[in-house]
Amino acid sequence: MEVGLVTTMIEQAHAAPQEAHAAAGKFNAGETIIGHVADNPEHPLIHIGPYFGVDFSVTKHVFMVWMVAAITFLTITWLVRRYLKQSDRVPTGGMNALEFVVEFVRDSIAAPNLGKKWLTTWTPLLLTFFFFILTANVIGMIPIFDALALLDHYVLHTGPDSFFQGLLHGGSTATANFNVTAGLAIITFFAIIIAGSRAHGFVQHWVNLVPKGLATPVYFLLIPLEFIGMLVRPFALTMRLAANMAGGHIAILAILSFVFIFTELFASSMAGMGIGFGFSLPLAVAISGLEIIVILVQAYVFTLLSAVFIGMAIHAHH
């Protein structure tokens, strides 16, 4: 990952004089970092809309969401189909890994929170959450588009408005964008309501939100509080995942930016290289290692909390 980022930065710092930061002759760390993390709605891949005042254009992150969904679906379906086709059904290779994760999600995340009765109803949703978020996080860690940027810079030379250029701009971690994580969290939000309604009936689900048998004035305080709590849960899911994913990438990019900052500061590429190999690269590698844990933990946490919230709606004993 680091090599890809470094080369892209070099390219951005030196090969794009028409861009604002380079035109001023200065390396702008903030802009570079944001360019590698944020979406790029100014240059969408496909223009759609706006309809009803909403721009449905396919931006980099929409493309990433689709790519993640496609990879997740194809990989998992391929593994499962291949396994089910066997006559003796001995799991091998990727199927072993998939099975391990599926059983982990089912037995350690879903089962303890949902209980036996609703396990089969909600396990597919939790599995899809886990694999979708994990795949999105993992793809963000692989510098595919940095490698493509190198290819474009040295071989393809596509124009600034081409589809390919559109692909190269913007961050590649869809889960670092809170619009994406909000989309996932709103699904948890509705899953909670549906789970509660299916277990207790639609009206009873809302009644379950507050404890019974308290003094009337308490309810004036409690009902708004529970209502806020209901909204805070998906909000927390949204922010936790997006901020964690963006934060890790920003940290790595900031550390790598020292290379260019020191190059400019001392007007010597040797200073930049020294900082790069002596400080930035080892630290960025270490943080990338940490990120591998973070991407697993965040996928786990989102899935676990969704399971906990759905379980709370099912087992409401107020």
Add this chain to the structure above:
Amino acid sequence: MDNPLVQVNPGLFFWTILTFLALLALLTKYAWKPLLKALEERRATIEKSVEDAKRATAELQQVQVESARLLALARSEASGIVTRSRADADRFGEEMRAKARDEAAAIVKNAEKEIHLETARALAQIRTEAVELSLSIATKLLRRNISAGDNEALINEAIGQFKSVQ
């Protein structure tokens, strides 16, 4: 908000929900349902296999106990048969020997009896012939008439002499 990191983008929000729901539907239909079913089936199969193995082990143990019992029984029976046979053989041999002894004794007794009879007969014959011989000798020697009373007395004397000789 100007910060591109927290830019609201309803389009992206919409596409995420749509994509995720589509992924959820597709994965549930083509991957999760069949996979979870297969895992459950395999769990059941393994459970059954373990159960079967346990039962088979128990059965094997029972069979082993039974076969050990049968083997012990057969062994004791065999040794019984051998003992009995040996006793039978001994008894039979004893009987044969006793019979042989009896027969031999009978033969010997018969022979002895025969010998006695033959001896008695021979002695009687010898006695008769000796009397006749004596008579003829006496007749020739005397060449005289003697009274019938003398004759008788002489014969009896002679027989008496024989008897005493014998």
